[in-house]
Amino acid sequence: MRSWWQEAVIYQIYPRSFADSNGDGIGDLQGILDHLDYLEWLGVDCLWLTPIYPSPMADFSYDVSNYTDVWPLFGDLALFDELVAQVHERHMRIVLDWVPNHTSSEHPWFQDARSSRDSAFRDFYVWKDSAPDGGPPNNWVRSWVNEPAWTFDQQTQQWYLHCFLPEQPDLNWANPAVRTAMADTLCFWLDRGVDGFRMDVIHLLAKDPEFGDDPEDLKVLSHVVLNHREEIHPILREIRSVVKSYENDPVMVGEVYLIDASLVASYHGNGDELDLAFNFEPMFRPFTAEAWREIIDRVIEHFDARQAWPTWVLNNHDAPRSVTRFRSLERARAAAVMVCTLRGTPFLFQGEELGLENAALEGGEVIDPGFRDGARAPIPWKSAAPHGWPNGAWMQFPPDGETKAVEVQRQDPTSTLSIYRALLQLRREHKALRRGSFSWLESPEGVLSWQRREEEQLVEVHLNFTRDVVAVEARGEVLLSTGRDHAEVFDGSLRAYEAIVMRPTTAP
Ligand code: GLC
Ligand code: CA
Numbered sequence: 001m002r003s004w005w006q007e008a009v010i011y012q013i014y015p016r017s018f019a020d021s022n023g024d025g026i027g028d029l030q031g032i033l034d035h036l037d038y039l040e041w042l043g044v045d046c047l048w049l050t051p052i053y054p055s056p057m058a059d060f061s062y063d064v065s066n067y068t069d070v071w072p073l074f075g076d077l078a079l080f081d082e083l084v085a086q087v088h089e090r091h092m093r094i095v096l097d098w099v100p101n102h103t104s105s106e107h108p109w110f111q112d113a114r115s116s117r118d119s120a121f122r123d124f125y126v127w128k129d130s131a132p133d134g135g136p137p138n139n140w141v142r143s144w145v146n147e148p149a150w151t152f153d154q155q156t157q158q159w160y161l162h163c164f165l166p167e168q169p170d171l172n173w174a175n176p177a178v179r180t181a182m183a184d185t186l187c188f189w190l191d192r193g194v195d196g197f198r199m200d201v202i203h204l205l206a207k208d209p210e211f212g213d214d215p216e217d218l219k220v221l222s223h224v225v226l227n228h229r230e231e232i233h234p235i236l237r238e239i240r241s242v243v244k245s246y247e248n249d250p251v252m253v254g255e256v257y258l259i260d261a262s263l264v265a266s267y268h269g270n271g272d273e274l275d276l277a278f279n280f281e282p283m284f285r286p287f288t289a290e291a292w293r294e295i296i297d298r299v300i301e302h303f304d305a306r307q308a309w310p311t312w313v314l315n316n317h318d319a320p321r322s323v324t325r326f327r328s329l330e331r332a333r334a335a336a337v338m339v340c341t342l343r344g345t346p347f348l349f350q351g352e353e354l355g356l357e358n359a360a361l362e363g364g365e366v367i368d369p370g371f372r373d374g375a376r377a378p379i380p381w382k383s384a385a386p387h388g389w390p391n392g393a394w395m396q397f398p399p400d401g402e403t404k405a406v407e408v409q410r411q412d413p414t415s416t417l418s419i420y421r422a423l424l425q426l427r428r429e430h431k432a433l434r435r436g437s438f439s440w441l442e443s444p445e446g447v448l449s450w451q452r453r454e455e456e457q458l459v460e461v462h463l464n465f466t467r468d469v470v471a472v473e474a475r476g477e478v479l480l481s482t483g484r485d486h487a488e489v490f491d492g493s494l495r496a497y498e499a500i501v502m503r504p505t506t507a508p
Pocket of ligand 2: 020021022023024025026027028073
């Protein structure tokens with residue numbers, strides 16, 4: 001039996017930069033509601049919203065000060081309920097971002113915890129005494145900068161742990177009261193009808209009980225990447241028992257930031273932990289046939305071994321956009337065909353379907369503490385500035401807003417947007433692409449070719465990673481191409497950076 005999240009295409013919305021309904025320059029829930037037509041037209045099945053909770057915004061709502069409300073500039077609970085209802089009305093689903101590893105330092109739990117060592121909430125967080133030399137308790141380094149993952153609290157004379165900013169103290173998941181309190185936050189949203197959660201840095205919840213030093217030579221990687229503990233598994237099973245007590249099969253997608261397919265695969269347990277886990281290897285590899293062959297083989301090896309269902313991600317709010325990374329729109333389009341036709345669940349990030357590049361920020365314009373602003377630039381809806389944002393947006397637009405705007409690309413059958421839409425339609429029409437088996441086909445150097453099969457249905461994909469014309473042993477009807485009209489007959493000659501999806505002609 002297939003679950004809905006195995007066949008869905010999941011579309012990530014970064015609400016702040018999606019669409020602004022009231023002219024304050026900040027995207028909001030009403031802006032999402034106003035563009036549900038677009039998302040339905042595009043053909044995505046499920047929306048994932050990055051955090052919408054009240055927050056002092058030190059890390060753009062990944063520092064949550066209240067898990068059970070909506071940030072006032074985004075809207076309120078009534079509007080959220082309306083969004084859930086309308087999304088469901090359109091037969092789509094909606095997933096929230098759950099941030100269990102840390103709260104905001106403004107969260108009432110932390111405010112109480114830091115007020116005294118006797119606080120009832122003290123053990124909600126991780127407090128340690130100074131090392132014998134008076135420094136931090138161990139050598140863990142926080143994310144993004146080479147600084148300690150500990151801050152000394154003057155009032156209570158102990159250090160608290162924060163794998164990210166000092167404004168994001170880590171919760172102490174070894175404390176059962178934390179587990180219960182955080183389970184309640186899941187139920188709050190599940191009761192309102194959400195279809196699951198993307199779980200932020202989920203691999204971080206289990207901490208080394210000894211709080212030992214990280215190896216000196218690896219320290220610069222930051223503790224976020226280094227952390228991987230067996231103790232995570234019972235925690236995941238416990239979370240699962242809460243989430244899966246709801247009947248709509250809410251999905252559990254984990255952000256497992258370990259950049260290693262074999263480790264990531266282990267977070268599925270034996271079908272009793274995460275449903276899906278992000279495998280970020282592809283985001284760190286170049287656009288070459290060799291690199292992708294290796295990535296795909298590693299996923300097959302490690303995920304298939306535990307019957308785990310893979311995910312495919314080219315873009316998100318934390319990484320430079322694929323067009324920018326691959327330094328080419330053609331390559332990024334071809335890669336999009338790949339993530340939508342491999343075996344697994346594709347995740348798209350808003351604006352990816354427009355072929356957006358990173359916004360080019362001057363040093364002084366960077367406001368994200370992790371320097372990730374460029375990928376988070378606002379969506380250009382209209383060609384003319386301010387691109388459908390009534391009074392302009394909170395940050396600059398990506399390059400080429402005039403030509404890449406939604407209203408322009410919608411009219412052009414050869415646009416990136418039209419290719420994405422055709423790709424999603426193709427998935428809907430072909431069960432072989434959604435759930436079929438995967439196998440490699442012979443291919444010349446610089447090309448990857450594979451087939452997907454489900455019962456009588458057979459689909460082939462051929463992708464040319466080079467800028468030369470390459471001949472492949474394939475003939476058939478073109479279902480989709482990034483470089484030519486559909487419905488042609490494919491003669492076996494692949495154009496530069498072309499990805500082609502085709503139905504092979506059966507031998508006479
Ligand atoms: C995840 C989020 C990132 C955030 C971090 C801390 O990596 O994707 O945006 O800054 O966790 O919550
Ligand atoms: Ca607004």
